[in-house]
Amino acid sequence: MTFDKSYDVVVVGTGAAGFATALGAIDEGMSVLLLESTAKWGGNTAMSGGGMWLPANPLMARDGVSDSRAEALTYLDATVGDEGRATSRERKEAFVDGVADFVETAQKYGMEFVRAGEYADYYPERPGGKIGRALEHKPFDVRRIGDWWKSTQAPAALPVLTDDVWLLGRAWSTPSGFRRGAQLVFRAAGGLVRGAKLAGIGAGLTSSFLEAVVIKNKAELWLESPLEDLVVEDGRVVGVRVTREGRQVTIGARRGVMLAAGGFDHNREWRRKFHGINGSPSGAPGNLGKPIDIAMSHGATAELLDDAWWGASVAPTSASEPSFIVGERSFPYSMMVDAQGDRFANESESYVDLGHHMLEHDKAGPYWMIADRRHARRYLRNYLLDPRAKKAMQREGVYFKADTLEELARKIDVDPARLTTTVERFNGFARAGVDADFGRGNSAYDRYYSDPTVHPNPNLGPLERGPFTAVKVVIGDLGTKGGVLTDAEARALREDGTVLEGLYSAGNNSASVMGRTYPGPGSTIGPAVVFGLRAARHMARDN
Secondary structure, eight states, rough: OOOSEEEEEEEOOOHHHHHHHHHHHHHHTTTEEEEEEOOOOOHHHHSSOOOOOOOHHHHHHHHTTTOOHHHHHHHHHHTTTOGGGGHHHHHHHHHHTTTHHHHHHHHHHTTOEEOOTTOOSTTTTTTTOOOEEEEEEEOOGGGGGGGGGGGGSSSSOOOOOOOHHHHHHHTTSSSHHHHHHHHHHHHHHHHHHHHHHHHHHHHHHHHHHHHIITTTOOOEEEOOOOOOEEEETTTEEEEEEEEEEEEEEEEEEEEEEHHHHOTTTOOOOOOOOOOOOOOEEEEOTOOOOOHHHHHHHOOOOOOTTTEEEEEEEEEEBBBBBBBOSSHHHHHSSEEEEEEEEEOOOOSEEEEEEEHHHHHHHTTOOOOEEEEEEHHHHHHGGGGGGSSEEEEEEETTSEEEEESHHHHHHHHHOOOOHHHHHHHHHHHHHHHOOTTTTTTTTTTTHHHHHHHHTSSOOOTTTOSSSEEEEEEEEEEEEEEOOOOOEETTTTTETTTOOEEEEEEOOGGBBBTTTTTOOOSTTTHHHHHHHHHHHHHHHHHHHOO
């Protein structure tokens, strides 16, 4: 086969999984090309909170925080369980065992991580559960990547950390929230004084990856170069065909091809086929599932295509995309109801659990988040920060306001008596401090997004002071979690369990080791970076 160009490793996708693979290839002395199908690099990772759930990581050991391989695996067994081959014991062990290698390798190339020390696992009361397993990147000066910043998928450069968010949500209602807000302002101002443009969360993580891989180590990254097909010789993947600048280019991959191009969040046909809904995704618009489809056409098998990293989102409008909500639905003085005006779940539970409950309860919806005036005055509501979006929400039936619950119920087409009954029952729980229906506030995870000045339960506050508001909530997601089935080294597998030589997959392009749940903050990006690096290590020693 004659190739237009050849590299040791070809990586399809520029999110965390792709960059981690590229970093590993560089560390192994291999040449690498990254391909991005769209005009913007960074994928879902650049748009995300940027956290990585990495149990028993070196920063925990440095800080004297107790964790171990055994505890991490116990927790994964207690939360993920057995959901097929993607969640095998071997893959769970490979994930946990690859954590230290990723962290130490990334640090070797100048990436700087900090612990999200207050962020709990999503089921901290289960065996092996902990608080503070997630890592994130320090705010990064994006001026260090020059013009590459102009083509990032990241929405903005803000010096925020995931461990800021839980306090910023109550920046004007609690002293600790106000202090964190002030710290963020000073952090941003300090960066400007130094001539820096600081980006945290996913924007900071992907920018640091790009600096390490592309700027410092001269890996190539091609934008607007979608994968068209794999090149296979004698049963082994040896290259790719891509479209670049309007023509087909054939690229050789001497050591392997990594598919790390995300899931199929924005593929409406696949969403209807596998999920039964159109979907309201918050991920990168280029996630259409084509690399998964191509891999399957060459014999790779897939798992978990029917699942996603679910959650609740404020419904989109002509002026705004779906807005994934976490803290807003957990703070006091609010609750969620279905189309009949009934509560159906613990509003403070992990987003994937809430999403599953919404799917099981009523896929069609609508759902509503109801709040009294204290919720609006005390807590940050991200979906209302843009005045244009708020006007569109009011105009298009997504946001309503009324002086009484009865009037609000009529506006959202819910029986006023039924909604009033639901609120009265909820208010009784709030005053008693115990949610007898769904246990809101029982878990340390629930209380991460709460208000400690509210008693007796920091997640519960009665809805009794008008004006009241209602915002339409739909089933959203942070990406799909089904894709190519892989082994412990991220190698693509056929249905019979044999390896499709030369082909690897990681991130949302692969079936998640996390199965149908979400063990902790960063359970998407954590496995993505670990399996990306493991793949590169395997490519280096397998040839």
